[in-house]
Amino acid sequence: MIFRNKVKNENVVLVDHSLKDSAVFRLRYINFHSSRVYPNNYGLFDMYSLPFKLPLGINLLDAFKILSYLINYFEEKYNIKKFSPECLKLLDRALSYETLGFQKFSEQLETTEVNDLFMVTGDLKKFQDSDYYENYFNWYIPNVTLEEIKIIYDIYKTKQKRRVLNK
Numbered sequence: 001m002i003f004r005n006k007v008k009n010e011n012v013v014l015v016d017h018s019l020k021d022s023a024v025f026r027l028r029y030i031n032f033h034s035s036r037v038y039p040n041n042y043g044l045f046d047m048y049s050l051p052f053k054l055p056l057g058i059n060l061l062d063a064f065k066i067l068s069y070l071i072n073y074f075e076e077k078y079n080i081k082k083f084s085p086e087c088l089k090l091l092d093r094a095l096s097y098e099t100l101g102f103q104k105f106s107e108q109l110e111t112t113e114v115n116d117l118f119m120v121t122g123d124l125k126k127f128q129d130s131d132y133y134e135n136y137f138n139w140y141i142p143n144v145t146l147e148e149i150k151i152i153y154d155i156y157k158t159k160q161k162r163r164v165l166n167k
Contacts, residue, residue, distance in 0.1 A: 014133070069144040
């Protein structure tokens with residue numbers, strides 16, 4: 001996920017990398033920023049949510065649509081930047097709601113066990129040159145509608161009912 005807010009990011013193309021062999025994810029906000037006084041130095045703001053598993057029966061694409069829809073919803077409803085620490089906090093809190101079906105862990109896990117869903121701002125070239133980049137993939141899907149989310153959850157609820165009946 002990219003927020004291109006500066007001219008220096010125009011020529012930076014972030015390429016998707018493979019997911020880790022793990023069903024565990026976490027949201028991760030990264031911002032590399034240059035020092036105004038010392039342009040060759042930079043700062044890093046790194047913030048992440050508690051890890052979570054996707055709802056049972058929902059595929060990756062649909063889960064990413066749900067997360068993307070929530071990001072857009074928070075941006076519109078609370079007038080916050082789409083890819084910001086505030087948005088990450090709201091999304092992390094929303095994933096605790098049982099009705100969404102995400103299964104949150106109560107503590108952090110080793111980084112090797114988690115797929116990071118990056119929300120990147122700031123200097124994308126510095127991000128690209130960092131160790132974080134090898135785990136980057138673009139998961140954000142723009143323009144997801146509420147109708148799409150309702151369809152996803154209708155299918156999910158049907159699958160859940162089948163599981164209960166088959167036990």
